[in-house]
Amino acid sequence: MSDIVRTYLDTWNATDADARRTLLEAHWSPTVTYTDPMAEASGHDGIDTLVGGVQAQFPGFVFTPVGEPDAHHRQLRFQWGLGPEGAEPVVVGFDVIVLDDRDRITDVRGFLDRVPS
Template sequence: MMKHLVDAYLATWNASPAERESLLAEHFAPDGSYTDPLAQVAGRTDLHALVDGVQAQFPGFVFTPVGSVDAHHDRIRFQWGLGPEGAEPVVVGFDVVVLDEDGRIRDVHGFLDKVPS
């Protein structure tokens, strides 16, 4: 189940706006939050807008999993890459996801490990 949620999370960042709306509704708590060094948002609407901004900043790039998924209780941690499809990621990050009681993503705590200069 945990890998499935990570796959859904990354798919949300890669999705078109219409597909993203469905993924957000299915996998994210309505009042969920996302925090990384560059952004802090709460709620599906603000997360949707954040993803739009990232896609505009990195057109044609995709999020991919890097390494394995680790989880315990209601916490999941994993590393991801962002770059052109099939190429070495330009950005690499590490996220910790906290699930709500229904198994949806409630909070995301993101860290950036590799950022272009």
């Protein structure tokens, strides 16, 4: 399941639009839904737009895993950090990911544990 987390975070960190689209098409269901306290998105286009918006809001920041993922059946949860590479994360949250029968990300529920004021 840590491969899913790595692929998920690679998508959020992909600043090249073509590379991000390749990750979305290979590892995310076309009908994916994403919900967190600040955003809702669906489909590859919606996720692509959301990721681009977060990258614009936090230029140069990267998502990194925090701790180990916890998984059972077709779902997993994990904590992540967002901040300058190699530095303490500015934002910390956790996501719950549900996979479809082809092991593609089909649903994401995000929660924010620490956000800057």
